[in-house]
Amino acid sequence: MTQTGVPAYNDxxxxxxxxxxxxxxSGSNDEIADSVIKEQGFTEEQQELLHHDGPTTELEYRLAWARTYLKGMGLLVNSTRSVWSLTEDGRTVQKAEISDRHRKYVAEYRLKRLAKKQQSIAEVPDQQLADEEATASGDAEAEASDDLPDWREQLLDALMGMAPDGFERLAQRLLREAGFISATVTGRTGDGGIDGLGVYRMSLVSFPVFFQCKRYKGSVGSAAVRDFRGAMAGRGDKGLLITTGTFTREAKAEATRDGAPPVDLIDGHRLCDLLKEYDLGVTTTIRQVEDVAVDAEFFTEV
Structure with missing residues (x-):
């Protein structure tokens, strides 16, 4: 256990x-994280601890490294949608083998880095080499970019810089884009933390959905879910809690607790994906790459 109270990535x-x-x-990032948190018994305080100034938590950051190293060690593979799957070795490897496999991978990676640097010295101009050396320390972190894409981090920073009422209006517009037939920001004090009300229509039936916005860099805990549900009591049975941060495992469990009105949760990464999906402040450019192959045999047979 490190000084932060969160295990190092290799642990x-x-x-x-x-x-x-x-x-x-196989499992998604969130599914894997939830399973690790459950099995290791991490507290909400450990889950809420930020990596530097956020918005990523320290536990998320180290789990991202763990997945990346397991991929490098040949034990996991991941799809473009960040779904991780076991390789054949990943299914059979034993716990006692992990440390040796990790040391071997790190040693091989360092040798490749050294060989690449030596090749660069012979092939690239001095200034370009200096630039590469200046950024070399970040190479390994770039391997985890599948988990923490740059555009999401930039978007979350922009969201954290918004005025509170602006963030509420953004949530209102997102609900409209997602198919709500109406969405209203209450903006009233003493409203129990409810920021707005939307009406969603499903086929012939429509129902009200109360929403709350939390611009957090860290994790939203179970208490916030309970407080929001309490504010909804007697007014509606459906709630939507939106945050720029993450939700602790306890918060997710509270949101779907038996016998209580369900609360749907949208964390920062899901919020980024929705803003991208509905083109709200995010522009996606599709790039096409043309692969051209020459069939030499064709010309000999003409």
Whole structure:
């Protein structure tokens, strides 16, 4: 356990691999994180601890490294949608083997880096080499970019810089784009934390949905879910809690607790995906790459 109270990434390698096995051989980032948190018994305080100034939590950051190293060690593979799956080795490797595999991978990676640097010295201009050396320390972190894309981090920074009422209006517009037939920001004090009300129509039936916006850099805990549900009491049975941060495992469990009105949760990464999907402040440019192959045999047969 490090000084932060969160295990180092290498201590999360086996728990992460075990989590994917528990999930049936594959899982999303959130599913894997939830499974690790459950099995390791991390507290809400540990889950809420920020990495530097956020918005990523320290636990998220180290789990992202663990997944990246497991991929490099040949134990996990991931799809473009960040779904991680066990390789054949990942299904059979034993806990006692993980440390040796990790050391071997790190040693091989460093040798490749050294060989690449030596090749660069012979092939690239001095200034270009200086630029590469200046950024070399960030190479390994770039490997985790599948988990924490730059555009999401930039978007979350922009959202954190918004005025509170502006963020509420953005949520209002997002609900409209997502198919709500109406969305209203209450903007009233003493409203129990409810920021607005939307009406969603499903086929012939429509129902009210109360929403609350929380611009957090860290994790939203179970108490926030309970408080929001309390504010909804007697007014409606459906709630939507939106945050720029994340939700602790306890918050997710509270949101779907038996016998209580359900609260749907939208965390920062899901919020980014929705803003991208509905083109709200995010522009997506599709790039096409043309692969051209020459069939030499064709010309000999003309």
């Amino acid at each position: 999360l390698l086996w728990p992460t691999l075990s989590a994917v096995r528990t999930l049936g051989g």
